[in-house]
Amino acid sequence: RLSAPQSTGESPPSLSHRPRRRTRAAAVGTGPSPRKNEYDLLVIGGGSGGLACAKEAAQFGRKVAVLDYVEPSPQGTIWGLGGTCVNVGCIPKKLMHQAALLGSALKDAQHYGWNISQPVHHTWSVMAQAVQNYVKSLNWGHRVQLQDKKVKYFNVKGSFADPHTVRGLTKAGKETVITADNIVIATGGRPKYPTDIAGAREYGITSDDLFWLKESPGKTLVVGASYVSLECAGFLTGIGLDTTVMMRSIPLRGFDQQMASLVTEHMESYGTKFLKRCFPTKVEKLKSNRLQVTWKNADLNKEETDSFDTVMWAVGRAPDTKTLNLETIGVKTNSETGKIIVDASEATSVPHIYAVGDITEGRPELTPTAIAAGKLLAQRLFGQSSELMDYDNVPTTVFTPLEYGCVGLSEEAAVQRHGSDNIEVYHAYYKPLEFTVAERDAAQCYMKMVCLREREQRILGLHFIGPNAGEVIQGFALGIKCGATYPQMMKTVGIHPTCAEEVTKLHITKRSGLDATVTGC
Template identity: 30%
Template sequence: MTRRRLILAALIALAIAAWFLSGAHDALTLQALQAEQARFRAWLAAEPLVVAGGFFLIYVLMAAVSLPGATLLTVLGGALFGLGWGLLIISFASALGATLAALIARTLAREPLERRFAPQLARINAGIAREGAFYLFTLRLIPLFPFFVINLVMGLTRMRLWTFYWVSQLGMLPGTAVFVNAGRELGSLESLSGILSPGLIGSFALIGLFPWLARGGVALAKRRRLATRFSRPARFDHDIVVIGGGSAGLVASYIAAAVRARVALVERDRLGGDCLNTGCVPSKALIRAARLASEVRGAGRFGVQAGEPEIDFPAVMGHVQRAVQEIEPHDSRERYEGLGVAVMAGEAVLEDPWRVRVTDGAGASRVVTTRHVIIASGARPRVPPLPGLEAIEVLTSDNLWRLEALPERLLVLGGGPIGCELGQAFARLGSRVALVEMGGQLLPREDPEVAAEVGRRLGEEGMALHLGTRALGVVAGKDGGHALEVERFDAEGKPLRETLPFSHLLVAVGRQANVSGMGLEALGVETRGDGTLAVDESLQSVLPNVWACGDVTGPYQLTHASAHQAWHATVNALFGEFKRFRVSYRALPAVTFTAPEVARVGLNEREARERGVAFEVTRYALAELDRAIAEGETEGFIKVLTVPGRDRLLGATIVGEGAGEMLAEFTLAMTHGIGLNKLLGTIHPYPTRSEAVKATAGVWKNAHKPERLLGWLERYFRWRRSGHGERDVRSAAGGRRAEQEAR
């Protein structure tokens, strides 16, 4: 098989070389055509089969080996053969050549292209799995990528070649007709005044309008496909119905109401969702109380003797609930109804893509009609199916806030951001905390040195870390309580089992999207392997009027990511007929609120290596920052990834006190294309932690200083110090004075 691939690759390389060395590409111009027009038409009249057949074969060869110039060849075909014969010849030649290109890609380049373009192929395969031939048809009709790219990429999918051929034949036909017609007009051009002919102007106008018309046609076709399956209402109660009143749903409702769309928001529980009620707000309030306890313990190093703090846990939880209550009005029903949102309490079920049945707590239901539906139903903590787990009350980030007494011995299952944040908080408040993580490091998405820095601090604060340890199940403890049986491997690879006793078990192994109970399965709205709703880059599901945003679709379960997605889902739903916006996560920041904090935007080293992205690393230790030294918080560092030899940011990671606040400047820089040179040229107040950003840019600049120029400057200053420079300057000045006196 390898030998066949080499032979095929050699033949293609020879064909491409012959094409360019022969100068054939230079002949494919309007000027060359017009110069040989009379001779060619005479040849065509004498031997039409030879000329048409030769053109057909050349076109097939160009398309099969992805040579440049297919569009120009299409235009020339219209000029040479006219609209009818030109369209017939080029339509079949382009479809056959595209199919051969797909076959070549499938035979020759499957493995290397899969490695190089894995993210792009994942999106294409998702489209193939959902809509198959119709997906390819839309790519042909609205070329999101050049046709040769579609040929190569589709060749790597599992689509049948016959399906690929006939769909390409149909999908490329309208565009081919437009370009062939433009070529026919150009072929009849005899003078410059012919440029202003209505036919030629119309042909080029049609080329410009075709993508817009094709997009509208595809959208109309999708709507009609829906209409054949469901009964579309004659009129609608709302422009958008949002299901879910968490971060994503609230932002979506706000944006829709702001542009005067009629929007309804359906929530079955409490507005504000996880972030307000069980996530961001209560956890940060708890972390603040725990940090204060830690600061009291460590006050002696600043000369302040305070001793061991006394923890009143019910009062701590009271502080947490007050924080929730004070922020609650921002997400209240009254506020959103004042903005023009129709807020409905109850369960929402889609009867079809346009009808949503809302059932309240008393069992009363009503059906509302809507042009678009946005699913923002969020996620819930994932509880693994461990043996014995059903016999105990498991703590999660949802029910943790009902605790009335401080856990004596807390076992945290999961070493991600939630497990590390809450585990450290309870340890600082006085619980004996152990953490079990199946992976080899904490915070598995971060670089190993980042995780090690956090792990070191957690260990110093008394947490027992069990990394590379797998939970087997809950068993009876020695003192009549409960314990978690775990397994790990020693240095020689032998399995070792032990039991870890606990009074409370906190499960923090991830979150599961809320996708059931809304009628989505019956409508064919699919989920991904991780359980999230499957949507495209504009957040549209397989149903063209059903969208999703937030934790229910991922991939980042962060409040600000949900808000970012909500803007895109709402704007695309309301105005997608005119323009679609793809969601970009390139400059999406994330913060883990441990001590030290971990903040990151863009790529880290692990991700860059996995994606094959070349990068350069610049590091700055916070131990060199004056403000950090003054406050006694010197642990941590800033690590920036840039394009090699350039100051363009690929990502930034900060570990240390105030990392989340310092990250904002790097996020702004990545969002708006600001390089490290401009950050270095920005005045930062002294002494602040923000100076660390400028200092990092200074480290990068120092590593890229112009050595050759500095060498010349060194020679220049040495010459000046020698005294020759001064004498030369004085002599020149004296000469000018003498010249002035002579005048």
């Protein structure tokens, strides 16, 4: 990932002074020598996809280099090797989500006989320090792995000089020139700031900053309805902060919308405030150092204001391509999204230049898909493999307070692809056993299985909202990848008492109109 300067202060050796190897033809003055490139593979971007590709290529005994540089966020946040997921994404997010779940568990514990002295108080700085220390250990681990695999690491910001040459600049402005036979672009994305809102960039933060804050963000406004927005708002509420989500339109665009509504309903019932169909127009700093936000409420057609300690933008991500100089070497991008256009083999419009991960057009922005695509690419380049990445039926989970896991098609996508008459949806509202003694509301604990209606009833999609959604969906994802059918699922014996077993007992169809609430066992 083309991103932030590491604070290692290291200065990679300059390669530009090395003499080019001259051929005999060149020696006798018959023109310039054909240059031998220094590396078999150069990966630009030290995130999940780039590192996986580089390490896999090194296993084949190839000479490999990785370039990584983290541009500081507008608020000045920097981090180390490992990309978004490790530093400002999945890893710190899941740990802070866990902090919030522990808060809920403390409330439940009293129903189970635990005496917990009141009031319970959360200290942001203790959590943040522990999370940040763990992330730093991962940065170090990635450095060591590259060294062990003899992959050369350059902490420089790269841009193409020609299709085989990348010019790198250190933080101090020292130049390094690197040449390679094959180049993989894996620079990922960074959060977008709105460009039309006064004070947005000046006073707002993004997920790039939230996980590295030393002090509590306090009363927070999260703008956006993406999974990043809802996950962050969810754990901020869970650790006791006054949190509001402002969303212009629908939550979790691209996900099943019935599930998305249940996710936000649960968040509302647990204290996250939602400003629906609202969009901010300006952010101003008050004398008190608080931020006053003005927004337009589309439903009431009026302007409203409130003040917050922190405003966090979660309005999407943009590919990190600006400094790469792609136009000059002819790498085609989608003019609307800025993402690199690749074929099924991750190849760009320029031979020997490839791209993997979030920077590629039409791919899921998920760490495991970037890792898998990066490994397979290295195997095709250097290991006599022809296997392509399969982007169908990739499972994922949104780590909101009540988690939402899914694999395959949403109900809307299935209907659009096959027609509603050809789709059968089995569904259930269930109550996790853990919720019973704790008297927790399970109104949003719901699952549905979207199947083809024909005789075999192949499963097209599975959606689950409830505790440990990722752990539940992972196993079922294998079955769906293997073409599992509804009758096969019904022959699968559930593990009792679990939430996952309810999937093996789904029998009420939406079409029937019957009550889908699970009663008894």
